[in-house]
Amino acid sequence: MKHIFGLFSCFLCMSSVVIGANGTGAVEFLAPVAVQHTQNVNFGTVAIDPTAGTQTVTRSVTTGSRVCPAAYVCTGTSQNGLFTITGYPSASISLSVVGQLATLSDGAGHTLTFDPTFYDEVDSTTRVLDASGVKVFSVGGSITFTGNEVAGTYSSQNSGGSGYTITVNY
Numbered sequence: 449m450k451h452i453f454g455l456f457s458c459f460l461c462m463s464s465v466v467i468g469a470n471g472t473g474a475v476e477f478l479a480p481v482a483v484q485h486t487q488n489v490n491f492g493t494v495a496i497d498p499t500a501g502t503q504t505v506t507r508s509v510t511t512g513s514r515v516c517p518a519a520y521v522c523t524g525t526s527q528n529g530l531f532t533i534t535g536y537p538s539a540s541i542s543l544s545v546v547g548q549l550a551t552l553s554d555g556a557g558h559t560l561t562f563d564p565t566f567y568d569e570v571d572s573t574t575r576v577l578d579a580s581g582v583k584v585f586s587v588g589g590s591i592t593f594t595g596n597e598v599a600g601t602y603s604s605q606n607s608g609g610s611g612y613t614i615t616v617n618y
Contacts, residue, residue, distance in 0.1 A: 479581065481535035483616050489564070489587055492524035498595040509565045509588035520593075529564075529587035533616050537581040546613040552591070553608035554600035562604070564589040564612050 492514060494505055500519030507514055507528050516522035533541065543566065550562040565588045577583045604611040 478536040478539060478618055479534075481533065481539075481541065481616050481618060483614060484532045484534075485529070486532050486584075487527060487530035489529035489562070489589060490525060490527045491591060492522055492526035494591075494593070495521040495523075496593050496595055496597060500595060502592060502594050504590050504592045506590040507588035509586050512586070512588075531585055531587065531614060533577065533583040533585070535577050535581050535616075535618070537577060537579050539577050539581070539618055541575050541577060541583070542617050543575065543585075544615050544617075546615060548612060550604045550612045551608070551610045552602035552604055553606040554598065554602050555606035555608060556598075556600065557608060558598045558600065558602075559608060560591050560593070560597065560602050562589055562591050562612075566614070 489507055491505055491507060494516070496503070497519040500517065503517040503520055505514065505516055505520065505522060507526060509528060512528055514522055514526040535541065545564070545566070548564070550564060552560040552562050566585060603609055
């Protein structure tokens with residue numbers, strides 16, 4: 449009986465041997481992404497011809513130029529809008545637009561629709577922050593006139609106007 453008990457206790461000793469391995473953990477923490485609007489889109493001054501019918505004035509997002517129909521006269525300073533994105537260096541980002549169309553108002557109840565175009569929509573290779581974690585991108589777009597508009601200064605910041613919002617994510 450003693451012999452069996454000795455074998456049995458030896459068996460218990462072997463089954464309680466602990467073998468371990470070390471594990472490791474890692475995380476790459478990305479700096480929060482931020483977006484800053486740094487320049488408004490400006491079409492300058494547009495004189496429309498009411499007899500010309502529906503016409504569209506554009507700000508080219510690729511060339512930065514204003515395109516004015518032959519029936520209209522476009523003068524004054526015009527510029528594309530600019531946004532600056534900051535975040536983790538060389539990180540890929542995604543852009544999306546909330547409320548794609550903006551409403552431009554004269555503040556007296558008359559409105560125009562601004563349809564923004566982002567350089568990112570034209571060239572998808574621009575979706576990467578540079579080595580410093582910065583990306584500046586351009587916004588152009590178009591405004592379509594019917595020829596029946598009331599003269600005035602139209603802006604998304606006037607009463608009755610609304611802008612567009614972009615969101616950026618890693």
